Amino acid sequence: xxxxxxxxxxxxxxxxxxxxxxxxxxxxxxxxxxxxxxxxxxxxxxxxxxxxxxxxxxxxxxxxxxxxxxxxxxxxxxxxxxxxxxxxxxxxxxxxxxxxxxxxxxxxxxxxxxxxxxxxxxxxxxxxxxxxxxxxxxxxxxxxxxxxxxxxxxxxxxxxxxxxxxxxxxxxxxxxxxxxxxxxxxxxxxxxxxxxxxxxxxxxxxxxxxxxxxxxxxxxxxxxxxxxxxxxxxxxxxxxxxxxxxxxxxxxxxxxxxxxxxxxxxxxxxxxxxxxxxxxxxxxxxxxxxxxxxxxxxxxxxxxxxxxxxxxxxxxxxxxxxxxxxxxxxxxxxxxxxxxxxxxxxxxxxxxxxxxxxxxxxxxxxxxxxxxxxxxxxxxxxxxxxxxxxxxxxxxxxxxxxxxxxxxxxxxxxxxxxxxxxxxxxxxxxxxxxxxxxxxxxxxxxxxxxxxxxxxxxxxxxxxxxxxxxxxxxxxxxxxxxxxxxxxxxxxxxxxxxxxxxxxxxxxxxxxxxxxxxxxxxxxxxxxxxxxxxxxxxxxxxxxxxxxxxxxxxxxxxxxxxxxxxxxxxxxxxxxxxxxxxxxxxxxxxxxxxxxxxxxxxxxxxxxxxxxxxxxxxxxxxxxxxxxxxxxxxxxxxxxxxxxxxxxxxx
Numbered sequence: 001x002x003x004x005x006x007x008x009x010x011x012x013x014x015x016x017x018x019x020x021x022x023x024x025x026x027x028x029x030x031x032x033x034x035x036x037x038x039x040x041x042x043x044x045x046x047x048x049x050x051x052x053x054x055x056x057x058x059x060x061x062x063x064x065x066x067x068x069x070x071x072x073x074x075x076x077x078x079x080x081x082x083x084x085x086x087x088x089x090x091x092x093x094x095x096x097x098x099x100x101x102x103x104x105x106x107x108x109x110x111x112x113x114x115x116x117x118x119x120x121x122x123x124x125x126x127x128x129x130x131x132x133x134x135x136x137x138x139x140x141x142x143x144x145x146x147x148x149x150x151x152x153x154x155x156x157x158x159x160x161x162x163x164x165x166x167x168x169x170x171x172x173x174x175x176x177x178x179x180x181x182x183x184x185x186x187x188x189x190x191x192x193x194x195x196x197x198x199x200x201x202x203x204x205x206x207x208x209x210x211x212x213x214x215x216x217x218x219x220x221x222x223x224x225x226x227x228x229x230x231x232x233x234x235x236x237x238x239x240x241x242x243x244x245x246x247x248x249x250x251x252x253x254x255x256x257x258x259x260x261x262x263x264x265x266x267x268x269x270x271x272x273x274x275x276x277x278x279x280x281x282x283x284x285x286x287x288x289x290x291x292x293x294x295x296x297x298x299x300x301x302x303x304x305x306x307x308x309x310x311x312x313x314x315x316x317x318x319x320x321x322x323x324x325x326x327x328x329x330x331x332x333x334x335x336x337x338x339x340x341x342x343x344x345x346x347x348x349x350x351x352x353x354x355x356x357x358x359x360x361x362x363x364x365x366x367x368x369x370x371x372x373x374x375x376x377x378x379x380x381x382x383x384x385x386x387x388x389x390x391x392x393x394x395x396x397x398x399x400x401x402x403x404x405x406x407x408x409x410x411x412x413x414x415x416x417x418x419x420x421x422x423x424x425x426x427x428x429x430x431x432x433x434x435x436x437x438x439x440x441x442x443x444x445x446x447x448x449x450x451x452x453x454x455x456x457x458x459x460x461x462x463x464x465x466x467x468x469x470x471x472x473x474x475x476x477x478x479x480x481x482x483x484x485x486x487x488x489x490x491x492x493x494x495x496x497x498x499x500x501x502x503x504x505x506x507x508x509x510x511x512x513x514x515x516x517x518x519x520x521x522x523x524x525x526x527x528x529x530x531x532x533x534x535x536x537x538x539x540x541x542x543x544x545x546x547x548x549x550x551x552x553x554x555x556x557x558x559x560x561x562x563x564x565x566x567x568x569x570x571x572x573x574x575x576x577x578x579x580x581x582x583x584x585x586x587x588x589x590x591x592x593x594x595x596x597x598x599x600x601x602x603x604x605x606x607x608x609x610x611x612x613x614x615x616x617x618x619x620x621x622x623x624x625x626x627x628x629x630x631x632x633x634x635x636x637x638x639x640x641x642x643x644x645x646x647x648x649x650x651x
Contacts, residue, residue, distance in 0.1 A: 003068075006050045007075035010063060013048070015039030017080045022172070024116050025073045028052075028368050031112065032061040043505045043523075043624060052375055054507070060112075066368060112172045113222060114311050117164055120157060121408045128154035128407040129417025136424060158318070158408070162187055162214055162221040169222050175229030179249045183228060184221050186257045187214040187265070204258050210266045218312045219271055224260040228252055283325055287399040291329040295395015295437065296388045298333035299373060315408055328403035328419055328430055331411035332394030332437040333387075338364035339438035340387035341372035343445025344380065348452050350617060367412025379518050380451065386444035394437025401429020493558035494625075495535040495613070496588055497636035501527040503626050504608055511566050511610075519561065520616035522637060523624045526608050527564075532593040533632050534586040535560050535611075543584075544569075547576035550592060551614065558639050559614045564595055566606040575599045589633055613639060 011017055014032050019040070021033040034040060040061055042054045050072075052064040065072050077083040131151050134140035140147050157164065162184040170180035186192060195202045196211040203209060214220060235248040283290045301310070310326070317324035338361055345357035353376075360372035377384040403426035407418040420427045504524040509515050514524070534552060541559070542551035548568040551561045564576070575596040580586065600607050613622045621640040630636065 003071050003075040004079055006048065006065075007072055007079045009048055010045065010051075010072070011076060011080050011082065013041050013045040014061060014063075015041075017082055020082045022112070023073070023076065023082050024112050024168075025069045028064055028066050028069055029055075030063040030065060030069060030073060030076070032063065033112070034061050037061055042507060046507075047621070047623070066363060109172060113165060113168045116168050117157075124154045124157040124407070126407075126415055126417055129415070129420055132406060132422070133417055133420050136420070136422065154407070159215045160188065161216050161218065161315070165218065165221050166225050169225040170229060173226055173229035175225055175232055176249065176252075179232070179252050180225045180228060182249075182253060183224055183256050183260065186253075187221070187260065192261075204262060207262060209261050211261070212265065214265060216315075216318070217265075218316050220260060220265040220267075223264040223267070224256055227259070227264070228256045231255065283399060287325075287402065288396045289399075291332075291399015292392040292396035294326065294329040295332035295336070295398070295433075296392035298330040298391065298395075299337055299369065299387065314405065318405065318408060323404040323406050323421060325402065325404050327405045327411070328398050328426075329395035329433075331419075331430065332398055332433050333391035334364065334367060334369055334411045335434040336389075336391035336394060336437040336441040337369050337372050337377055337384070337387040339390055339441035340377045340383040340445045342438070343386065343442035344376050344383050344450065346442070347446050347449065350452060353452070353617070365413050367415065377445075378516055381513075381518055382448045382450045383441075383445040386448060387441045389444060390437040390439075390441030393440050394433040394435075396433075397436055398430055398433035401433065402426045403430040403433070492619075492641045493536065493554050493556050493639045494635050495554075495558065495560055495611075495637040495639075496533070497525065497626065497630045497632055497634045498532045498535050498560075498562050498592070498611060499525045499527045499609060499630075500529045500531075500632045501525040501609075501630065503624070503628060503630050503636075506610060506612075509566065509608055509610055510606055514563075514610045514612070517616075519610070520612045520614045521622035522560075522610060522612040523626075524608050524610045525630065527597060529632070530595040530597045531591060531632065532562055532564065532595075534588055534590040534592055535562075535636070536588050538586060540580050540582055540584045540586060540592070543578060543580050543582045545573070546571070547573045547578045547593065547595075550578075550580065552586060552592075557615070557618070560637075561610070561612045561614050562593075563610045563612070564593070564607070565600055565609060568600060568605050571600065571603060571605065575603070611636065613637060 010030065011020075014020060014034060015036065016039075019035050021035055023033075024031050032040075037056060042056075045051055045054050045063060050065060050068070052066055055062045055064065127150065131140065131142075131147060131154060135142045135147065142148075142151070163181050166180035166184035167177050169175070170177045193213065193215075195209075196213055201208065202211050232248055232252055235251055236244055239247050314324050314327045317326065341357050341361045341364055345354055345361060348354050348357065357372075357376050360376050363369075364372040373384070377387055403419055404421055405419055406421045416430070419430050502525065504526055506517060506522060506524055507515050509524045513519055532550070536552070536554045536558070538552045538554040540550060541553050542549070542561075544550065546569050548565065548571065549561065549563040551559060553559045568576075577594040578592075579594070580592050586592065597607055613619070616622050619639040619641060623638045623640060625635045625638055
């Protein structure tokens with residue numbers, strides 16, 4: 001699919017151009033702020049070729065497209081006006097931001113401010129790291145003019161970081177970008193910075209000013225521009241139109257520069273240093289334990305989008321101390337998930353999964369872990385857990401070894417130079433840690449295994465029940481289903497809706513196994529009638545004793561699991577009436593199960609019901625056919641046969 005076509009379909013999928021408040025991107029994700037998330041079609045977007053997954057986190061609607069995100073972002077700018085600034089857009093930003101509360105709003109602000117800078121920040125960090133290596137080995141002394149020029153190219157971003165943050169913060173809060181840059185520039189002006197070392201007291205109309213260095217700082221300029229943006233809106237309302245274009249900037253500068261030096265600057269520096277000191281204290285207390293926790297948990301933070309909360313801390317540490325001892329442990333987590341994806345590639349016999357795991361491994365080596373996590377390790381579950389274990393071991397080694405980061409950049413193979421400081425101290429521990437995390441994760445993945453699609457075609461087909469009953473959905477090869485079932489995947493099947501109700505995306509089901517499609521693709525239905533009907537002619541392969549779930553295999557081999565509610569296994573069959581037994585032949589529309597919706601809800605259990613094609617890997621795709629309200633007996637799911645379905649099987 002061309003980038004232009006993909007861009008158009010993404011814009012349509014997020015509810016159209018009119019539904020978009022703002023758009024930024026990081027290394028792998030398009031981060032939309034939408035007026036109404038309900039207007040976005042998450043399920044349709046996830047089916048597009050070129051989209052890895054779609055997440056809603058930190059108040060943002062995030063479309064994960066991998067390392068081609070700059071091209072897709074640019075294409076969106078060409079096919080729409082989303083990237084254009086407008087007054088209406090600024091008003092919408094205020095309205096959208098007001099709708100977010102608490103921690104989600106904080107993460108939304110941080111990610112929007114820092115995401116546009118990650119690419120150039122990583123590039124500058126790599127160059128800075130390579131220069132440090134060149135100096136340590138005597139290849140290019142730091143006193144040489146060549147070194148000074150190249151180091152200037154690498155270090156300018158970090159020195160003038162307040163100016164760059166002024167731009168992204170002003171865009172986020174609808175302030176005048178040039179006024180914001182001027183405020184930041186005032187903090188870095190040589191005549192102002194010289195006051196920091198002045199022997200005389202510094203005052204502003206008699207008010208004492210606590211001077212400090214603002215180069216490379218993060219929090220002061222962000223606070224200043226947020227307030228400046230609010231003041232600008234006020235001034236633009238009260239000042240006459242004929243003079244506000246120059247009076248508003250004048251007043252903003254006259255107010256904000258002194259206010260920043262008096263209040264926001266010292267406050268921001270003290271807060272940033274306080275947070276950094278607290279985290280550094282944890283690493284000082286036990287670098288092994290702290291490193292293990294961060295190495296194990298970093299990818300979990302990334303999944304939920306809350307890792308952005310630590311980004312300002314990393315940058316602040318480098319600005320204040322010249323190094324950061326927290327970030328290196330996160331590198332272990334990246335290489336651990338890389339190793340887990342590599343283990344899947346070695347273990348699987350399924351050609352499609354092997355290809356996916358191989359390409360995901362290559363991307364993850366360079367720090368782009370979304371394809372590996374969302375496409376391989378998380379859906380297969382055990383490899384993701386193996387990655388957490390490997391990351392903990394690697395993080396512990398790196399933490400104990402005292403590795404430091406001397407520049408910013410996303411953890412990956414190309415950014416390893418940013419961890420090489422004077423004398424190379426701590427760098428060997430980093431290498432040992434990432435190798436250990438990779439090898440341990442790959443080995444554990446290979447040993448522990450996973451539910452390989454190919455293995456499901458041999459003998460027994462086992463699918464775990466997400467409600468943790470300990471019982472498996474098993475279809476013996478000698479099943480009473482007709483012989484045509486042995487050619488599963490070679491024939492398409494249309495499954496009828498087993499329930500009446502409202503169609504819900506699997507991602508919105510409050511159960512991680514279903515939401516991550518670990519059980520297979522499909523949809524969920526919020527039932528309006530407590531009756532489950534047969535989705536097609538076939539055979540009942542599973543009828544749970546606790547009656548909350550059942551599975552039927554069609555005469556062409558499609559396997560459908562209907563799981564009524566979430567955690568309803570704990571009801572021990574109460575409020576359920578089953579009308580079938582395992583091995584029963586059923587006809588499409590036949591009553592299989594009845595349940596009392598109101599009593600189940602009154603007992604405190606969600607009734608949203610996943611309807612899953614558990615042998616998804618036997619098909620090229622599984623397509624939902626309904627949205628919104630659906631009636632039992634309506635066409636609900638269609639399995640798309642793959643031309644190579646038979647070649648992927650073991651005869």
